[in-house]
Amino acid sequence: MKKMIISALAVLLLAGCNDPKIDATTEDTLKSSLQEVRNSLDEADKPRFDKAVEVVALSNISIPELLQAKEKENDAFIQNKFKETLNGKSGKEVISLADEITRKQADEKRQAVAREIATLEANKAHRDLATEKLQAFELKSSRIEYGKEVNGDAPVTLIMTITNPEKIPVYGVSWVIERFIDGKPYPDTARTFSYEFSQPLAAGERGEITLSLGNKTAWANDGHLTPEAFSVWLYRADGADKKPIYNMVAFNDNDEARLQQLKQQAGK
Known part of the structure; x- marks a missing residue:
C-alpha cells in the first residue's frame, strides 16, 4: 500500500512538472506557448485562463506607468511588463495568481470604501455640530450707513454685530446675507461674504463687522433699507490657522448621496 501511494504521488508530481509553461522569450514563443498552455487546461478552466492572463498581466503595470507609456507611445515597455509577469508560469499558476490578485483588489476596495464612509460620516457630524454651534455666535444686522449720493444712488454699508461664544479667539467668519421685503426674500440678493478680523475676536467678546x-x-428698488431687511446666517468660523473651527458646508447634499451609495455598496 505504501509503495502504491508513493508511486501515485510520483505520477502526480511528474504530471505537474510536465505542465506546459508560458515562454515569453520572443513574440512568437509567447503566442505559441500561451496557446499550448490554454490547450492543456480543462474546458471549464480555459475561460478562466483567458481572463486570468489579462488580470495578471495588468497587475504588473501601474496606472501612471500605463498612461506614461501611452503618452510616449512606448508599446515595448507595456509588452515587456506583460512578458515579465507571465513568463515561466503554467496555466493553473496564472489562474491561481489571478484569483489572489482579484481577492487583494477586492479587499483594498472594501477598505477604501470603509475609509471614505468614515470620512463622510465625520464631515456630516461636524456639519451637524457646526449648525448648532454657529447659531450661538449671534450674527445680527445692526445699522445701515449711506455714502455720498451720486445721480440718485448711494453706496450702502451694513454694520453687523457678532459675539464669540467660544473659549478660543476667532480670526474670521463667513456668512450668507439676503434682502427681505415683507418677510419674503428679494430676488437675486442672496450673497456670500467672508471677513477676517484685524484683531481676533476674543472669547466672549462682541465685535462689529x-x-x-x-x-x-x-x-432694493425703493431705495430704502433697514437693518431688519437683511437676513444673515453664519456658516463658517475660522481659527488662528485660517482653518474652520466650524463649517456648515463641510457636508452637502452631494456628500449625502455619495454616503448612501457607499453604504449600500458596503451592505450597511
Missing part, C-alpha cells in the same frame, strides 16, 4: 454692499439700488 463692516460690510460694503455696493449701491442701494442693487438691493
Whole structure:
C-alpha cells in the first residue's frame, strides 16, 4: 500500500512538472506557448485562463506607468511588463495568481470604501455640530450707513454685530446675507461674504463687522433699507490657522448621496 501511494504521488508530481509553461522569450514563443498552455487546461478552466492572463498581466503595470507609456507611445515597455509577469508560469499558476490578485483588489476596495464612509460620516457630524454651534455666535444686522449720493444712488454699508461664544479667539467668519421685503426674500440678493478680523475676536467678546454692499439700488428698488431687511446666517468660523473651527458646508447634499451609495455598496 505504501509503495502504491508513493508511486501515485510520483505520477502526480511528474504530471505537474510536465505542465506546459508560458515562454515569453520572443513574440512568437509567447503566442505559441500561451496557446499550448490554454490547450492543456480543462474546458471549464480555459475561460478562466483567458481572463486570468489579462488580470495578471495588468497587475504588473501601474496606472501612471500605463498612461506614461501611452503618452510616449512606448508599446515595448507595456509588452515587456506583460512578458515579465507571465513568463515561466503554467496555466493553473496564472489562474491561481489571478484569483489572489482579484481577492487583494477586492479587499483594498472594501477598505477604501470603509475609509471614505468614515470620512463622510465625520464631515456630516461636524456639519451637524457646526449648525448648532454657529447659531450661538449671534450674527445680527445692526445699522445701515449711506455714502455720498451720486445721480440718485448711494453706496450702502451694513454694520453687523457678532459675539464669540467660544473659549478660543476667532480670526474670521463667513456668512450668507439676503434682502427681505415683507418677510419674503428679494430676488437675486442672496450673497456670500467672508471677513477676517484685524484683531481676533476674543472669547466672549462682541465685535462689529463692516460690510460694503455696493449701491442701494442693487438691493432694493425703493431705495430704502433697514437693518431688519437683511437676513444673515453664519456658516463658517475660522481659527488662528485660517482653518474652520466650524463649517456648515463641510457636508452637502452631494456628500449625502455619495454616503448612501457607499453604504449600500458596503451592505450597511
